[in-house]
Amino acid sequence: MENRNTVQRQLILETMQTMDHPDAESVYNEVVRIHPYISKATVYRNLNLLARKGQIAKVCTSEGADKFDFRTDKHYHMRCRNCGKIFDAPLPPAEDLLEKMGDTNGFCIENFMIEFVGLCADCKK
Amino acid sequence: MENRNTVQRQLILETMQTMDHPDAESVYNEVVRIHPYISKATVYRNLNLLARKGQIAKVCTSEGADKFDFRTDKHYHMRCRNCGKIFDAPLPPAEDLLEKMGDTNGFCIENFMIEFVGLCADCKK
């Protein structure tokens, strides 16, 4: 299970560094301009692989296509219910939430996410 | 836009009261036993309508099919990453999160959700 260094994978990773919470489709649209014969399946496969490797993060929101994030540190997001765009939430890491939890009846928490939903500045107009 | 009182809608609402965070498919499987000719589209339409009316809540998770909840008060959920089941999180309403937020750059927050992800007691075995 060695990963090889393909031009497609490299390109997708580089492109991710320049984009703000894109979905797979947007990454494809960007990347296809440089590598015209790349397929969408390759983009999906590589975004997922890079996320598994920890080089980017997958942001599963509660509505719309999954987004990808070049930031891999713990933080939270705001999602515009109108245009679907994702923004970073200005909230410091809230690990203390876990301490406030009571008895989880044997449920073992590994991770948590906070999603703020509302209207972004543009859509508010 | 008056809502009519159909036997299907009534049955779906009653069934919801007896189920623990089911998805639309599960509600259908339950309801079809009593009303054999009901269609899945009717179940989807009515679950969405009941949620819009506030009689149940729609729980959009970050993976898997949407779930529905007869509890309509503010609370949070734990999702098992293995079986997908949803459990109520033993966390008191955390409205103070909003106060801890900094400058949102014009993003207007209307709502927020917290999702804990992990392994439920059954899947841990």
Next chain:
DNA sequence: ATTTATGCAAATCATTTGCACATAG
């Protein structure tokens, strides 16, 4: 009588998968 709702099938959207061929190591 009029409008809302239903059942069915087809459409949609995001994503994944099978497979033959290409390529990295």
Next chain:
DNA sequence: CTATGTGCAAATGATTTGCATAAAT
């Protein structure tokens, strides 16, 4: 050389939609 990756098209899964018919008010 041989395992991993790619491109394509088809499959998938959840959900929605168009439309003719049925039921509620």
